Amino acid sequence: MNLNLIFFLILSVIAITTAIGMLLSRNAIYSALFLVLNFVTVAVFYLLLGAPFIAMAQITVYAGAIMVLFLFVIMLLGAESISAELKRRDLILPGILALLLAGEATFILLSRAGLTGEVAAPSAAANEPAALVELGKVLFRDYLLPFEVTSILLLVAMVGAIVLTRREKRVHG
Amino acid sequence: MVPINYYIVLSAILFTIGALGVLIRRNALIIFMSVELMLNAANLAMVAFSSVIKSFSGQIFVFFVIAVAAAEVAVGLALIVEIFKSKRSIDVDQISSLKG
Numbered sequence: 300m301n302l303n304l305i306f307f308l309i310l311s312v313i314a315i316t317t318a319i320g321m322l323l324s325r326n327a328i329y330s331a332l333f334l335v336l337n338f339v340t341v342a343v344f345y346l347l348l349g350a351p352f353i354a355m356a357q358i359t360v361y362a363g364a365i366m367v368l369f370l371f372v373i374m375l376l377g378a379e380s381i382s383a384e385l386k387r388r389d390l391i392l393p394g395i396l397a398l399l400l401a402g403e404a405t406f407i408l409l410s411r412a413g414l415t416g417e418v419a420a421p422s423a424a425a426n427e428p429a430a431l432v433e434l435g436k437v438l439f440r441d442y443l444l445p446f447e448v449t450s451i452l453l454l455v456a457m458v459g460a461i462v463l464t465r466r467e468k469r470v471h472g
Numbered sequence: 473m474v475p476i477n478y479y480i481v482l483s484a485i486l487f488t489i490g491a492l493g494v495l496i497r498r499n500a501l502i503i504f505m506s507v508e509l510m511l512n513a514a515n516l517a518m519v520a521f522s523s524v525i526k527s528f529s530g531q532i533f534v535f536f537v538i539a540v541a542a543a544e545v546a547v548g549l550a551l552i553v554e555i556f557k558s559k560r561s562i563d564v565d566q567i568s569s570l571k572g
Contacts, residue, residue, distance in 0.1 A: 307474045311482050318489040318509055327501050334505050341512050347474075348523040353531050353538075357515075360538050365508070365545050372549045373501060376556050393495035401488035408480045408517075416524035417473040437528040438535070449539045456543030463550035 303418075306347060314340045327373045331366060338362040348418060352434055479520035486513035500552050500562040504545075511541050 314337055321333040338361040345354035438446060486509060493506025515534045522530020556562050 301473065303474050307478060311478075314482065315485055315489070318486055321502075321505060321509065322489055322493045322497070327499060330502050330505060334509065337509065338512065341516055344479075344516055345519055348479075348519050350519050350523065350531050350534075353515075353519060353534050356535060356538055360542055361508070361512070365542060368545060368549055369501065369505065372553060376553065376562065389496055393492055396495070397488045397492040400491060401484055404484040404487065405481050408484060409477055416476045418476055418479065418520060418523050419473060434528050434531065438532055441529075442532050442536075445536060449536055452543050453539065456546045460546040460550040463547070463554055 303347065307344075310340055310343055310347070314344070328370065331369050331373060334369075335362050335366045338366065349422065352431055476520055476524050480517060483513045483517040483520070486510075486516070498563050498565055500555070500564050500567075503564065504548055504552070508541065508545070511537060 317333045317337040317340065321330045321337065324330040324333060338357060342354040342357040342362070345351070345357060490506045490508075490510035490513060493509065494503050497503055497506065515537055518530045518534050518537075522528065522534075552562055555567060559566060561567075
């Protein structure tokens with residue numbers, strides 16, 4: 300049992316527990332906070348996998364920007380007080396379907412993908428600036444067009460969000 | 473050394489919890505959060521693959537997924553705010569105006 304595996308197992312328990320907590324919380328605020336914890340855990344997984352840039356992007360964009368937006372909307376709508384009752388009867392059929400989905404996904408991924416590799420311990424080289432330089436080269440040379448298209452997409456989303464939440468009065472005025 | 477299979481199983485479990493959230497919750501905001509959880513599970517699998525084959529492509533894809541998720545959340549939350557303004561509810565069972 301090496302150190303990496305111990306880290307992985309502890310983090311897995313945290314990730315699955317926070318995901319289930321998000322699913323079952325009655326208060327939407329608690330759900331959002333559980334999800335923040337889940338995102339941070341996934342960011343630590345990225346560090347374990349030797350992807351520090353993605354880990355930091357995950358924390359800034361997901362745990363930072365996206366979840367703050369969620370919390371802001373929950374508080375704006377007062378949605379935390381909206382009762383979302385979970386009837387036990389409603390859990391049975393989705394539960395069975397979800398178990399089937401998990402089983403099948405795991406089986407197909409494990410049996411068909413021919414995965415025999417192992418994730419090495421994150422080397423010090425992955426955290427060197429040189430690794431980030433390589434990532435930047437791939438991003439801005441091989442994937443330059445998707446990168447630019449993403450910027451257009453973000454612009455469209457921003458305009459869309461502003462148009463959608465604009466007051467009705469200004470449409471006529 | 474952690475076998476890649478462990479990451480795949482974890483990713484499948486997280487994805488399933490997200491799918492279950494979409495199925496059993498009535499609150500539109502929580503359904504939305506479950507979708508984010510599913511995106512995250514897929515991202516985790518992609519970074520794990522990219523780490524095994526020692527290529528940056530998987531990480532670049534995850535970067536794009538994060539950017540698209542940010543755009544999706546901005547528009548989606550704006551829609552939810554608008555629905556709440558007109559219906560005074562974000563219970564997805566109540567949003568049935570298009571039902572024939």
